[in-house]
Amino acid sequence: MDKITLSHDVAVSESGFMFLPTTGESFTVNATGRCIIGAIQSGRSESETLKILVAEFGVDERTAERDLREFVSQLQRYHLAQTQDNK
């Protein structure tokens, strides 16, 4: 599984607002997205993050995996995260 790291020292506020001090950009993140960012920040692997999503939200693992993939690709698009291919 891929290892995901955040490129910035980001802080998402309680409300879901995220301001990047290094670039001046701001983003809004919903509760599910906050949960994922939190997991990545605390060093969880992709599979651990999936487990957290399933436990927190009661979503099925397939859906969670598909949505996590898209969310991480959005993070990359915004230059907020990198992934390392761990074969």
Added chain:
Amino acid sequence: MSLGSRKRYERPTILKQYSGYMNKVGNRSGLAPTPDIDGVSIEKMVEQFGSPLFVMSEQAIRMAQRRAYRVFKTRYPRVQFAWSYKTNYLDAVCATFHSEDSWAEVVSGFEYNKARGLGVPGNRIIFNGPDKSEEDLKRAVNEDAYLHVDHFDELYRLISITESLGKTAKVAIRVNMDCGVYPLWDRFGFNLENGEAWQALKRIMATPSLKLVGLHTHIGTYIMSPDPYRVAATKLSELARSLQTEYGHKIEYIDLGGGFASKNTLHGQYLPAEGVVPTIEEYAEAITDALMQHATSPSELPMLILETGRALVEEAGFLITSVIANKRLADGRKSLIIDAGVNLLFTSFWYRHKITPVRDPGMVSEDAALYGPLCMNIDMVRESISLPPLNLGDLLCIHHVGAYDMTQWMQFITLRPNVVMVMQDGTVELIRKAETLEYIREREQLPRQLSKNNVVG
């Protein structure tokens, strides 16, 4: 963690904030969900009849027709609506309009026969359009229908037919004129300003087998102002007066066709249609006011016929569709693929339909391109629409699709789905069965030379 205390799952979303573009009212989509139609759960209907699914509301049709009658009849003594078949000719829809005292307005032999098949007598059918075959005209003359003549070739053909049948036909002419509307629909009927209309009327008055009963016009479609109707009603009233002065002939009715704008917003329009288009009261005021001004006494007033289609049925139709896939486009924009495309939603070429989620939409929304299921580049329902995150299988409700979508739909790439009607008693009736492969193949014939043995053998 117990199931009950789990947080609601919404697809994880991160949105970059751009000034000038961010307006989701604090990230709420502003979209109220549409869980039901006339109290009947959309999810239940889809469970039973599949997706995509067209839903018509009997109540909405009846309410619209009754309101239209009320609005016009409180302003004018004699009003008759005629249901425009081409707008939606599903039997159940037409029958509902007929039971609300609407005649039939047809524009082809096929539509004429459909109306007759529903039991509409000839003397409650208005036959319009440029293409009426010899056979169509004969049937209409024999059944005493109202024939609205579109061009001179038709007029001469009709003279021959009535003379050979030894019958009299009830005729009106369709007139086109300058009402200040762009574009001028001069391809239908006889032009008023260049004298052609008067020439046609003269020819009819000189033909004993033709009885001139009315004057008809249809000035255009989606007319955004009541004024052109005032102009049209005035000009037809003046034409009627000329007939009276020249021939002492009194016509029975003036038919102002249709063309009222509806609540669907056109692609080029910035403001939502509901905010800018006139109400039916405003159209009625303009039309009846003009007609009244030309009357010498109330008993002299011709009957007013209206062929309103779109404005009466559009809001009674819904298209329920489900999400097939979520996709990111190459530039990062979100896109959704749904199972109803331009094959079912012809009107999406010109309308920005109101589209709402069926379930509570959640807290965030994001702009997305909305694509239909066809493997064709033209199949785009909307270039950009703000929608909440949707999971596979989630339902969307496309509003105001009762007009033209169920007549202009295409059997292209895939088959047409079920159409149901939510009845006033709360039951749901299937009014057009989904098409099947057999239904399509039944019309086809494979040449013997290409039969299976020869091709595969």
Added chain:
Amino acid sequence: MPQAEGKLKVAVTGLNATDNPGPGVPVIRSLRDAFGDQLEIIGLVYDTLEPGIYIPGLANRFYQIPYPSTGLDAILARLLEIQAREKYDVLFSTLDTELYSFRKLAGELHGHGIATYLPETEQLKLRGKDQLSSFCSQLQISTPKTIVINSPSELNSAVNEVGFPCVVKGIFYDAGIVSTIDEAHAVMNKMRYKWGLPLIIQQCLKGDEYNVCALGDGVGNVVGAVAMRKLYITDKGKGWSGVTIFDKTLLELTHKIIGALRWKGGLELEYIRAPGQSEYNLLEINPRFPAWVYLASAAGQNLPAAMVQLARGKKIEYFSDYKVGTLFVRAAWDYISDMSRIESLSMTGEVNG
């Protein structure tokens, strides 16, 4: 209904005090002058960066509302949601694009205790840019040659008739001066994608610009009217400073126009006059107060305050005079704030004043 403690609460839009300013900020300033502490202001904003949000003390609270293009249901729902919280007495609309929606909703809003003072839809259409030519010819008022085009194919013949240079205008906002056919096509395309068709092609007249800010009472009377000559004009054509003047002709024209339209609400009349000529050419009738409306208040006719009183059904005295030679100069001034304000507005749709 006014608040129990007797305070008047007015919700105001158009706080986009940018280099193409909306009139909300000067409207609030006028209302504050008139009502003092007896007034509370609710700022209604579309974008998180509308400058009015960052002017300390401008409003007591700001709420985001959906754009007019979103649809009436969403707008009404939001206005009523805010009403449930704030119980405001008057909704003061200041932007062209809102007017149709707010007009349609006026009855519903009234039912919820929200007063408005808005022109009828028919009046709005009559003064529309696409109707101006016929309106002016009926009233025998001079106006530049204007052609309305409903399709891109009509552009060539329209500019040929009007001649270069000419102005290409959107139906609501935006205008661009063009001198060649290629420029005309470029500007047309830009505008029609943003605002749709029709577009207006108008002869470009040279001369001094005179504007009148006025208030009509809906039965044909002028409640007040102040004339201004622009002294400094930005490259976007906005008056950046101006001075009140008095010319009987301008006042008569105002009475003629408001009388003919039976205009209800605020209005701005834009004229141009060639040097040495006595004739004013009417360029536009804007269906709301201008962004320089505070000049009228400062010169003695607080038209926004008068409009609030009319909206509340109060009897007021109509204005007859104002101070000529009152000058306004707009200045750029940077306000300092914090990202937390944007956060609050982005995440909750509201922020304190």
